Amino acid sequence: xxxxxxxxxxxxxxVLLVSLCFFYWVSGFPRTYDDDELPTSxxxxxxxxxxxxxxxxxxxxxxxxxxxxxxxxxxxTDSAYHDSLLxxxxxxxxxxxxxxxxxxxxxxxxxxxxxxDMERYRRTLEFAHxxxxxxxxxxxxxRKEKGVLATLDKYKMLRWVExxxxxxxxxxxxxxxxxxVHLVRPNLLSWLGTFDPDGYHFFAxxxxxxxxHTIVLSRGxxxxxxxxxxxxxxxxxxxxxxxxxxxxxxxxxxxxxxxITATMVWPEISDYSPATAPYGPGLWCDHVIAMSNMPxxxxxEMWHFERERxxxxxDDALCFADLWFRFxxxxxxxxxxxxxxxxxxxxxxxxxxxxxRKRQHHSDESxxxxxxxxxxxxxxxxxxxxxxxxxxxxxxxVPMPNDNENGETRCHLxxxxxxxxxxxxxxxxRSGEKATLTWKSGWEKERFQSWARQQRCKSPQN
Numbered sequence: 001x002x003x004x005x006x007x008x009x010x011x012x013x014x015v016l017l018v019s020l021c022f023f024y025w026v027s028g029f030p031r032t033y034d035d036d037e038l039p040t041s042x043x044x045x046x047x048x049x050x051x052x053x054x055x056x057x058x059x060x061x062x063x064x065x066x067x068x069x070x071x072x073x074x075x076x077t078d079s080a081y082h083d084s085l086l087x088x089x090x091x092x093x094x095x096x097x098x099x100x101x102x103x104x105x106x107x108x109x110x111x112x113x114x115x116x117d118m119e120r121y122r123r124t125l126e127f128a129h130x131x132x133x134x135x136x137x138x139x140x141x142x143r144k145e146k147g148v149l150a151t152l153d154k155y156k157m158l159r160w161v162e163x164x165x166x167x168x169x170x171x172x173x174x175x176x177x178x179x180x181v182h183l184v185r186p187n188l189l190s191w192l193g194t195f196d197p198d199g200y201h202f203f204a205x206x207x208x209x210x211x212x213h214t215i216v217l218s219r220g221x222x223x224x225x226x227x228x229x230x231x232x233x234x235x236x237x238x239x240x241x242x243x244x245x246x247x248x249x250x251x252x253x254x255x256x257x258x259x260i261t262a263t264m265v266w267p268e269i270s271d272y273s274p275a276t277a278p279y280g281p282g283l284w285c286d287h288v289i290a291m292s293n294m295p296x297x298x299x300x301e302m303w304h305f306e307r308e309r310x311x312x313x314x315d316d317a318l319c320f321a322d323l324w325f326r327f328x329x330x331x332x333x334x335x336x337x338x339x340x341x342x343x344x345x346x347x348x349x350x351x352x353x354x355x356x357r358k359r360q361h362h363s364d365e366s367x368x369x370x371x372x373x374x375x376x377x378x379x380x381x382x383x384x385x386x387x388x389x390x391x392x393x394x395x396x397x398v399p400m401p402n403d404n405e406n407g408e409t410r411c412h413l414x415x416x417x418x419x420x421x422x423x424x425x426x427x428x429x430r431s432g433e434k435a436t437l438t439w440k441s442g443w444e445k446e447r448f449q450s451w452a453r454q455q456r457c458k459s460p461q462n
Contacts, residue, residue, distance in 0.1 A: 050189045054197075055173045057183065058086040058164040060156065061100070062149055063093070063124050064137040069179035070095045072296045076303045081185060086167055088160050090152065091124050091134075101167070103159040107237065117151050117241060153246040158233045158253065161217070165226045172197035174222055176215040181292045182273075182299050183214075184306070187317050188289050191268070192216070200224070202254055204247070204262040205269040205290065213247055214269050214290040215262075224258055232257065265289070267320070273298055274327040276342060277320055278351055278416035279448075280391065284324075285457035287317045301327070321457050328419055329449065335381065335442035341420035343394040343441070344412035349403045353390055353413035373411035377440045380411035384444060389415045391448045394441040398430055417448050 061069050066089055074095060077085060087095065092102040104112075104121050112118045120137065127134055139145035164174055173192050177183070195201055201218035225232050236253060243249045254260050268289040270277075275298065277283065277291075294302070305326050309315050342348055356369040370390060373383030377395035384390040390413045399408035420441060428437045 048190075048193045049186075050172065050193045052081050052185070052189070053084050054171060055175060055188065055192060056084050056086060056164060056168045056171045057081065057175045057177065058088055058160065059177055059179055060088045060103075060153075060160055061179055062152070063089055063091045063128075064134045065179075066093065066095065066100055066134075070098070070100070072299065073179045074098060076299050078185070084168070084171075086164055088156075088163060090121055090156065091128050101163050103156050103163045106159060106162075107155070111237065115241075117155065120148050120152050121155075150245060154240050154243055154249050157246040157249045158236060158240075161222070161250070162226065162233050165222050169226075170219065170223075172219050174217045174219075176213070176217070177290065178213065178292070180294050180299075181214055181290055182294045182302050183290050184288050184318050187268075187287050190317065191287070191289055196220075200258055200260050202260050202262050203265050203269070205264065205266060205271065205292070214292065215247075215250070216265075216269075221254065221258065221260070225253065229257065271347075274302070274323045275419040275421060276345075277323060278342075278348055278414075278418055279320060279324045279328070280351065280416035282351075283416070284321050284452075284455060285319055287319050288323065316457075319457055321452070321455065324417070324452065328417065331419070333443040333445040335377070335440060337440050338422055338424060338438060339394075339420060339441045340423045340439040341392050341394050341414075341441035341443065342418040343392055343414040344396070344400055344402050344409075345418070345420075346403060348414065348416065348418070351414045351416035352402050352404050352406065353387060353415055354404065355406055355409070355411075370413050372409075373413075374409060377442075380413075381442050383411060384413050384442070387413065390444060391415060391417045392441070392443045394420075394439055397438040398428065398435045400437070417443060 059070075059073065070087060074082075074085075085098070087098050087100045088103050089100045090102060090104050091100075092105070093100045104118075107118075112122060123137060124134070126132075127137060139148060160176065161174075164176065168174075175183070175188070195218070197218045198220045199218060200220050201216070202221055203216035205214050232253070236249070240249055243252065251262060254262075267277075267283050267286050270290070271292045272278075273291050273294045276293065306318070309318065309322075344352070354369050355372045368387075368389055370383045370387040373380035373393070373395075380393050380395040384393040392414050394412045396410050396412070399410055400412070401408050402412055423439050425436050425438045427434050429435075
């Protein structure tokens with residue numbers, strides 16, 4: 001018996017040893033996998049800078065403006081982005097190697113013929129067939145022309161989205177924009193790289209009456225309305241007329257279909273340009289992704305500026321501070337005649353400086369207020385220089401609105417710095433009488449520059 005037990009014990013020990021080895025071998029199996037080992041549906045996107053071909057930029061224009069708007073756009077778009085650039089309009093034509101798509105050509109003939117809102121499109125097709133200069137399509141009254149184009153844009157909106165997807169399906173991101181919008185591509189590529197493109201993402205700039213829209217849609221949104229609901233766009237064809245504008249058409253569709261609303265991206269995406277941005281503490285270190293209302297000469301300056309930056313090693317993301325140092329610091333900002341620096345401009349109310357009132361003098365409510373400077377442009381200048389928050393002023397020959405409790409004034413003060421533009425004298429109606437409106441503007445450049453040099457968004461400014 002003793003001899004048998006001596007034989008069995010080593011056998012049991014051997015079985016136990018093998019079992020333990022097997023257990024540790026199995027428990028050592030990897031519990032995580034490299035992305036390449038996982039199916040696509042289970043891979044987690046890694047945030048990072050995207051490649052140019054991952055973002056499709058679709059630019060909308062109109063036939064009457066295509067020859068003035070598109071050639072500069074194409075020339076000032078780096079060739080690295082040409083393959084991901086689409087041009088959309090209301091008649092099919094070519095601009096060099098690029099084709100401008102007619103996004104309205106999928107509407108039925110009866111829809112086009114019977115809809116009074118499509119009159120401009122009908123005339124465009126007639127002009128194309130008869131070789132009439134498209135410039136003659138335009139209304140002489142600018143406000144009327146703007147209204148005609150805004151009406152047609154409502155019918156373009158969904159068809160613009162549709163054609164963009166059909167030409168470049170399954171891309172991570174789609175940017176819908178207009179020719180006078182400048183995209184800072186490096187910032188755009190790195191910003192969108194932080195989001196999952198298969199989620200429902202709808203980014204936009206705050207709607208402004210005279211601003212071009214920049215809309216960003218993710219692949220997840222595009223697939224949901226283009227692939228999962230192929231009947232969606234035709235369904236909405238007869239429900240467009242009642243909407244106020246093109247942006248409302250899109251927001252209605254995305255909310256009713258996907259229950260999403262636009263995420264406003266401001267000031268990164270805005271209707272500002274380097275000449276109209278309100279530089280200051282509230283808008284300094286923010287990155288610049290898209291600027292609109294950009295005249296061709298300013299877009300050209302931005303093109304050169306960005307290429308200068310490419311040659312600098314380890315350069316940071318472009319922000320509003322960079323725009324001020326590049327575009328405004330070199331300017332002679334002595335007082336200028338026939339110049340409006342937007343101190344009273346619509347949309348800049350939050351930076352206006354209120355005037356002191358006798359009943360509020362020496363009260364807490366008067367803190368930060370300036371003394372009135374209505375008497376002359378010199379008095380307005382002095383009012384600004386004596387107020388520690390004021391960095392610019394403008395003086396109008398007749399009282400003009402400030403959109404704040406100052407009411408209509410001749411002197412307009414601001415705590416943000418804006419360049420503005422030349423404005424020729426013009427006739428205005430004041431209480432039934434004609435008056436000549438002129439502007440004079442000035443800046444507290446040294447005060448602002450002293451503040452700017454103390455800011456450190458990133459690497460020190462020169």
